[in-house]
Amino acid sequence: xxxxxxxxxxxxxxxxGKRGAEARRIAATVGxxxxxxxxxxxxxxxxxxxxxxxxSQCTVVQEVLFGRLAEALRAHGQPLAADRxxxxxxxxxxxxxxxxxxxxxxxRQIGQQSGASIELLREEVKRLRPCIITGTWQNVLRAERxxxxxxxxxxxxxxxxxxxxxxxxxxxxxxxxxxxxxVSAAPxxxxxxSWRGQFGWVQPCEPIDxxxxxxxxxxxxxxxxxxxxxxPVAGQRVRYQVYSDSNGLGAEECFAE
Numbered sequence: 001x002x003x004x005x006x007x008x009x010x011x012x013x014x015x016x017g018k019r020g021a022e023a024r025r026i027a028a029t030v031g032x033x034x035x036x037x038x039x040x041x042x043x044x045x046x047x048x049x050x051x052x053x054x055x056s057q058c059t060v061v062q063e064v065l066f067g068r069l070a071e072a073l074r075a076h077g078q079p080l081a082a083d084r085x086x087x088x089x090x091x092x093x094x095x096x097x098x099x100x101x102x103x104x105x106x107x108r109q110i111g112q113q114s115g116a117s118i119e120l121l122r123e124e125v126k127r128l129r130p131c132i133i134t135g136t137w138q139n140v141l142r143a144e145r146x147x148x149x150x151x152x153x154x155x156x157x158x159x160x161x162x163x164x165x166x167x168x169x170x171x172x173x174x175x176x177x178x179x180x181x182x183v184s185a186a187p188x189x190x191x192x193x194s195w196r197g198q199f200g201w202v203q204p205c206e207p208i209d210x211x212x213x214x215x216x217x218x219x220x221x222x223x224x225x226x227x228x229x230x231x232p233v234a235g236q237r238v239r240y241q242v243y244s245d246s247n248g249l250g251a252e253e254c255f256a257e
Contacts, residue, residue, distance in 0.1 A: 001148060002128065003058050004088040005049040005065065012036075012047040014072040015065060023049060026064050032057035035207050052207075052218070055148030059141060062087075066137060085137040087144060090128040092217075095154035096120060099131070099147055106150070114143035126214055156193075156217075183210055183249065184242040190220065190251070192232045198224050200232065202251050208242060215248040226252040 007015050016023040020036030027034035032053025049065065051058050091099060100107050100120055111118050116135030123130060131147065133140045190202040201219040220242065224231060232238060232254075240254035 001053065001055060001058055001151065002090040003051045003062065003144075004090070005051070005062065007047045007049060007065075007069065009046050011069065011072040011076070014075070015068045016047060016049065020047070020049075023061075023065060027051065027053075027057075027061050030057045030060050032061060033205075033207050034061065055145065055152065058148075059145070062141070084134075085140045086132065086134045087140050089131040089133065089144065089147060090125070091120065091131050091147065091151055092154065092156065093124055093127045093129055094156075095151040096129050098150050098154055110143055110146045114146060115139040116143040118143050118147075127217060178245040178247065180243040180245050180250075180252070182241060183208070183244050187239045187253075188242055189237065189239055189257070192222070192234055192236045192238060193219065194234050195232055200234075202238060202240065202254075204242075208249065210242075210244065210249060212244055212248050221248065221250040222254055223250070226250070226254050228253070228255040232256065 012020075016036055017025070020034075023036060024034050030053070032051060034052075035050045037048045037050065051061050053061075098106070099110075101109070107118060107120060110116075114135070116133050116139040118134075119132045121130045121132070133143045133147075135143070188208075189205045191205070192200055193203045194201050200222050201216070202222050203219055207213065220240075222232070222240075226240075227238075237257040238251070238254050239257055240251035243250050243252050
């Protein structure tokens with residue numbers, strides 16, 4: 001699951017640490033991924049915190065950051081508005097129907113049971129749909145847990161296999177590999193989340209700073225030719241170098257830990 005929080009610029013360092021270092025440390029302790037971004041790299045702008053992990057991991061990090069925000073506001077002489085909180089979730093497109101329910105029944109039930117206002121937008125971004133939850137902080141967390149439970153019951157729809165070779169056209173010679181560009185400076189760690197004979201997908205353990213990083217739901221493409229020592233299996237921890245091509249990011253020189 002992916003959740004987004006916004007921290008006011010004037011409180012960012014107190015809540016997130018210098019350049020988000022404390023927030024990333026908290027996330028690493030819990031075992032999830034966290035990124036801190038400012039629009040156009042403007043340090044004076046509000047900071048967007050992106051948390052990616054399981055429902056329990058995201059909830060723990062959110063509650064810790066919320067507590068730090070409350071302390072920072074009190075230090076500035078501004079009590080926290082307990083009746084006003086907003087959270088942005090990104091829900092997998094294939095799970096949206098389960099969250100909405102027939103004629104919006106499930107969505108209304110979540111709102112009634114949690115006491116929060118919940119809206120699932122129709123727009124889809126990279127197979128993810130934005131979901132906005134507003135209300136008191138506790139009600140927002142309660143609604144979020146309902147959504148997490150529903151989404152986690154829906155199997156992940158893996159991206160369609162990429163075409164690692166250019167299409168052969170008559171008179172143009174044999175197929176050739178797509179040109180690659182090495183992205184990583186050192187081997188990175190990840191987990192194989194699926195494997196289908198000749199190819200599979202790897203979930204990086206750390207966020208990748210690259211404009212193609214969010215393609216394919218944040219997964220890295222892995223071909224059997226790029227794996228050393230037999231074939232990997234789902235759930236296996238691996239190390240690899242990251243490359244980019246016109247299809248997105250992939251893993252090469254990959255081997256089991």
